[in-house]
Amino acid sequence: MQRNADRTRTRILAAATEEFAARGIAGARVNRIAEVAGCNKAMLYAYFGSKDGLFDAVYTAAVDTYLAEVGFDTADLPGYAGRVFDYFEEHPEHQRLNIWYRLERPDGTALEAIVAVNKSRLGDLDQAQRSGVVPGNFTPIELLALLQAIATSWSSMNPEYGASAPSRASRREAVVEAVRRLLSS
Amino acid sequence: MQRNADRTRTRILAAATEEFAARGIAGARVNRIAEVAGCNKAMLYAYFGSKDGLFDAVYTAAVDTYLAEVGFDTADLPGYAGRVFDYFEEHPEHQRLNIWYRLERPDGTALEAIVAVNKSRLGDLDQAQRSGVVPGNFTPIELLALLQAIATSWSSMNPEYGASAPSRASRREAVVEAVRRLLSS
Secondary structure (H helix, E strand, O other), X not given: OHHHHHHHHHHHHHHHHHHHHHHHHHHOOHHHHHHHHOOOHHHHHHHHOOHHHHHHHHHHHHHHHHHHHHOOOHHHHHHHHXXXXXXXXXXXXXXXXXXHHHHHOOOOOOOHHHHHHHHHHHHHHHHXXXXXXXXXXXXXXXXXXXXXXXXXXXXXXXXXXXXXXXXXXXXHHHHHHHXXXXXXX | OHHHHHHHHHHHHHHHHHHXXXXXXXXXXXXXXHHHHOOOHHHHHHHHOOHHHHHHHHHHHHHHHXXXXXXXXXXXXXXXXXXXXXXXXXXXXXXXXXXXXXXXXXXXXXXXXXXXXXXXXXXXHHHHHHOOOOOXXXXXXXXXXXXXXXXXXXXXXOHXXXXXXXXXXXXXXXXXXXXXXXXXX
């Protein structure tokens, strides 16, 4: 029984990830998610409480996977930016979840997973600056904002650029080089 | 009569800007826009054709205003980034329109205004690189992508940062300094 319950939960999360990435929180339809997951709406609400609760579960799972995959290494921030770039190239649906989240929850409803990791990274950057591993040109929070913006620079471009986009390898190298320059003394 | 028609059109655009910025294309309600603008739906459709046509008019007007205000100057790209930063600090609704546009029209439906200005800027950057005004570390399209990402780095952050955001002046200086570093030889 437990394994069946886990499988149902996993199927709901997969269907909900696709639906939320395509349509956002307001636009997502719980009926459609239940149908794709092969369960009924009552079961979905039993697991996740509400559509907002389901979005939080989907987004938290996506953030956890992202954090585990890209890691964070103050001794090699250009390499970190390259991994973030790779992650969003390979998971465009995660980038869409990020953007819906910012649009539809502009005032925060902060996710614990993000709050905790930001705090930890800001502490790491502060420590790395104190010990001279990272130059002190920017405050930790400004550096983190710039790193994330540069690493996702292409995915946040206007769709009008699409046709003339350089190769993935070339865009990746531009991202890594931009972070190198950010840190040069 | 002509002046009345212009005023109606202006009122519809203002109401639609607010509605689209808050709710996006799919979420916007034409009824609500007409009500706020003090006209009826038939009149709105007579002016703009459809909800999508109205969004295009709103977004094109926003892009035109933005382009006129920030300009583009290959001889001072850090200054340009600072002006882009200022513009989106002062017009958060425009940044929301940008993001909805990317989410809801991921495959482009390219806006002529953007296509034309991108082409012109890429030409300017290419020329500035050939004449040595701008270093050739990045291709024009990569440089433009990085400039825009850095200039809007703060507005694209996760809402979890909000409470600990540095002052506007400090964030602006970080943006300008990041672009200076991008261009250093």
